Amino acid sequence: MSDHSSSVKDFEESKFFITYDEMIKYMDSKFTSTVCPHCGKDEGWFADTGNAEDHSDATERMTLYKKPYAHSKLFRLYVVMSCANCGTMRSISAQRVRDWVNEQTESSNG
16 A cells, blocks of 8 residues: 655745745735725734744744645645734735745846
């Protein structure tokens, strides 16, 4: 009997590493407004950057969260921001941000 679980790859955080600065550039490029859709205020957003205590450089990393699919070992990675006024949380696909950052790097090396 074969072990089908071996086809699920281990999560490699380094492939999804997103710096705080990269996240800000992504938001500047993609978001048409920073107004919170719930409270209507534009008082800024707090980005979660708390999971990188072990890194030795001074680069702030975005905290990566895993949202598992029901009845599966698969998951979706995302980053989270919260409204500075009301606390509404906004989740954004880490894969999409990483893809955009890679596209920007490729086009500037181009």
